Amino acid sequence: MPPKPDITLNLRSTEERQAVLRTQVLMLALSVATALFFFDLLHIRGLIPGVLPFYTLLFGGLGLALYLNQRRKFAASSYVALGTLNVIVFSFSLSLDEVLMLFTPVAVGALVIIPFEYRAARWGFVILSYTLFCISLFGDFELFRVDIDETGESVVFFASGTTAIVCLLVVLQFWIRQTQATEANLQQQRRHLLQLTDDLQKSKERFSLVIKGSGAGIYEWNVKTNTLYLSNEWKQIMGYSSDDLQDFMIEDLTGLMHPDDRPELHRKIEEHFADRKPFQNESRRRHKNGTYRWIYDSGLSTTDENGNIDVVVGSIIDITERKSAELLMHDQNEWLKKTNRDLDQLVHSASHDLRSPLSSVLGLLTISEMAGSKEEIYAYHGMIRDRVRKLDEFVTDVLHYSRNSHREVVKSEVSLAQLAKETVDELKYADSKVAIDISPAVSNDVTIVTDYGRLKTVLGNLIGNSIKYSDPRKDEPFIKLETTLDSNACMIAVHDNGIGIGKEHHEKIFEMFYRATENSSGSGLGLFITKEIVEKLGGTISISSTPRVGTSVWVKLPLA
Structure with a gap:
């Protein structure tokens, strides 16, 4: 990549060239003035006292x-030089017409030696030179009288013409060099541009590839407008085409936000x-x-000269899949934590609920061996049969819990009337102290x-509980x-007029191993498993x- 053109250096070089030109013009003027002074001294007798103030x-x-000029006061040096030359040339031109041609190099010099940024001053001196030229040419007065012969006039004419030509050549050379330097600088700037x-096109293409690769969408919010x-x-991320959302406002963007997420977004913007x-x-x-869709939004802002935010620039990325994975x-x-808690509780309670019936069975067997009659043995x-039945119920509940936790839901069309009949038929011979109308x-x-x-x-547990606690x-x-x-849903209700449950137990009745009464003969897993199954469905x-009135349990399931 070529080096960046140094505009400051270029301007400084122009000033230096103007300073050199200014020095050349001033030295030429001094040389001409010195020559004329000695010429007047030698050829024009009696002129020195009147002309001396002008010299x-x-x-x-x-x-x-x-x-x-040496002190780098370029503008002041130009003003003093041009002012002096205009006054001197005007003064002599009133008496010597041959000097009039010197107004031309003075006017042209004003365009060159005055720094370029002082445009009004440059053209002001040009106008001044032209005005003095007109006054001298058409005016009919003199500041002093010069008696000069024909030879002297020729010398003055030659000196004035030579001075004018040399000054114009110096100025022309300066303009040529300045034009060449400007053209070279323009060529360098063109190459750099x-x-x-x-580079900008390549950077734009790289930026576009990065944006496409990252899947990000860019936005810019002009806060002032x-x-x-x-x-x-x-637009593609949000499902729109490039022609959509042409007059989209910040209020419209807020309208796309989920209502629950708007307060947090407003808080982030305020922060x-x-x-x-x-x-x-x-x-x-x-x-x-x-x-x-879940969107990740990031951005930053720029400020104006007063420190107020004027533009917010940011990007969005669709993170719906990531959020779904995080949610899963x-x-x-949570399921693993719950399962671990349930397993810990199950192991802890199972050690008691399994050992207790077995210990009772062993004890009853020992006692029955010492019984003296058949009636005692039958008793x-x-x-023993009651303890074994209780153990069987506990094992069945544990199996139901295990199957519900690990087996996938297999759906099929189920007739509730047929299912209810099968469940009632299986339970109607259950042990009960009273005859129950089901x-x-x-x-x-x-x-x-x-x-x-x-x-x-579910139906078996609910109807079984109603039988058990009739x-x-x-x-x-x-x-x-x-x-x-x-x-949208099917409501299944099981009503009974059994012993009932106190209100203080309602919130805990579905917890693992919770028993509402000390006299409960169940394992404490039935309603817990029932709730787990219902939620999985x-x-x-x-x-x-x-209490003493009855119980109603409602199960609400989706139709499909």
Whole structure:
């Protein structure tokens, strides 16, 4: 890449060339003035006393101009030199017409020796020279009289013409050199500009590749005009074409935000306007198809001369897949934590619930061996049977829990009437101290798409609990199974008039190994497993119960 042209150095070189030209012009003027002075001294008798003040002004002015030029007072040096020369030439031209031609190099010199930035002064001196020329040419007065013969006039004419020609040649040479330097500088600037254009194009292409590779969309918010520029990549991320969103405003962008994410975005923007630090934000924004996408937004701002933010520039990246993965990982971690807690509790309680019936069985066997009659042996065998049944119920519950935790949901079309009949038939011979009226009031045309085995376990647990905790003091104990449908869900309700559950137990009744009464004969896993199954099927479960009145359990499941 060629070096960048040094504009400051170029301007400085122009000043130096002007200073050299100024020195050359002043030295030429001094030389001519000295020659004329001696010429007048030798050939024009009696002229010196009248002309002496003008020569004093001429030598003094030109000397001062040279001094100022050496002190780098370029503008002041030019003004003194041009002022002196205009006065002297005007004074002599009133008496000698041959001197009039000297106004030309003085006027041309004004255009060259005065620094270029003083344009008004340059043209002012040109006008001054022309004005004095006209006054001298058409005026009819003299400041002093010069008696000079024909030879003297020829000498003055020759000196004036030579001086004018030499000055014009010096000025012309300066202009030629200046033009060549300017052309060379322009060529260098042109090459540099072409190189910059090429580098800019390559940089633009690299930037475009980076943007495409990163999948980022660029935006620019003009805070003062409240307008937005959106790149085509930005529009593509949000599902729009390049022709869409032409008059998009910041309020429209806020409208794409998910309502729950707007307060956080506004807070981040306020923080950025306060501390001016780059901001990052993750939020949901509405795609053109109506869905919400997770967007990572980052940006920074520029300020105006007053320190106020005028432009905010940023980029967005679609992180929906990353967020989905994070959410899945979070859910899996929560599931693992819950599973570990449940396993810890299961192992802890299982060690008691398994050992207790086995210990009872061993003890009863030992006692039955010492029994003296068959009646005692039969009684002990009945007790052993109860302990074994309790152990079997516990193992069954553990199996249900394990299957629900590890098996995938297998959905099929399920007839609720058929499922209810099968469940009731399996439980109607369950041990109960009283005869219970079990009536499944389910229409034959009620079907849902769900996991048949899991739903059967739910119904079995609920009806089994109603049988187990029936109230023997009531004359007509009952269990009713009802179903209702709406457009989105199926509600299954199990009602009984059993012993009921106190309100203080309602919130904990679905916890693992929780027993509402000390006299409970269950494992404490039934309702916990029921709730786990219902939630895995995408439903909800709730309970309402009053002691000595009865219990109602509602299970709400999706239709498909």
